[in-house]
Amino acid sequence: xxxxxxxHANRVRWVYASQDNTELEERYGHWAKEYDRDIIEKFGYVGxxxxxxxxxxxxxxNCKVLDAGAGTGLVGQELYRLGYRDIEAMDLSRAMLDEARxxxxxxxxxEMVMGGPLDFPTNYFDATICVGALTIxxxxxxxxxxxxxxxxSGGHIVFMLRTDVYANNGFREKQHELEFSEVxxxxxxxxxxxxxxxxxxxxxxxxxxYMVK
Numbered sequence: 001x002x003x004x005x006x007x008h009a010n011r012v013r014w015v016y017a018s019q020d021n022t023e024l025e026e027r028y029g030h031w032a033k034e035y036d037r038d039i040i041e042k043f044g045y046v047g048x049x050x051x052x053x054x055x056x057x058x059x060x061x062n063c064k065v066l067d068a069g070a071g072t073g074l075v076g077q078e079l080y081r082l083g084y085r086d087i088e089a090m091d092l093s094r095a096m097l098d099e100a101r102x103x104x105x106x107x108x109x110x111e112m113v114m115g116g117p118l119d120f121p122t123n124y125f126d127a128t129i130c131v132g133a134l135t136i137x138x139x140x141x142x143x144x145x146x147x148x149x150x151x152x153s154g155g156h157i158v159f160m161l162r163t164d165v166y167a168n169n170g171f172r173e174k175q176h177e178l179e180f181s182e183v184x185x186x187x188x189x190x191x192x193x194x195x196x197x198x199x200x201x202x203x204x205x206x207x208x209x210y211m212v213k
């Protein structure tokens with residue numbers, strides 16, 4: 001059994017150090033009830049707010065939206081605040097989804113693992129958003145291909161990436177490959193910003209938006 005860290009400041013690094021999806025799910029299970037408090041109050045997390053503000057520039061409010069790697073539902077909360085009502089959550093952690101359910105912003109919640117085939121029909125969603133789950137110790141660049149598959153033609157995929165993960169962990173290559181293959185086209189990318197300005201002030205992120213062809 002994995003030991004739970006006793007200080008909130010260690011939890012992000014502890015979760016990122018997971019060796020596989022089983023360990024990742026277990027560690028998020030330990031963290032679920034304290035996640036919102038830690039990530040917002042102690043780390044100053046602004047990723048959901050910044051990402052959804054980009055999302056709303058391109059995605060109509062009446063669209064069916066997948067929140068991939070939804071966690072406790074922070075992105076869903078922001079989408080709901082912006083007027084979206086047809087939102088489905090997906091995460092590998094049942095404990096995190098239990099916290100998301102309590103926010104009452106999702107129509108459905110799905111326990112699934114990113115990186116392999118997703119149990120959704122092709123073209124099922126009008127748009128997909130992923131904030132915080134495409135990173136070290138979590139889903140890799142292969143997850144982008146399934147986002148494209150489950151998102152309808154003309155729909156948008158919005159995701160947040162750390163700048164170093166984009167450069168060094170296969171995302172740059174995969175994003176360029178999908179663009180070269182005319183699977184999607186780049187719509188916008190934000191300037192780098194601090195998604196965790198208190199907890200990780202030296203880490204910068206960007207929000208990417210693509211349209212599926």
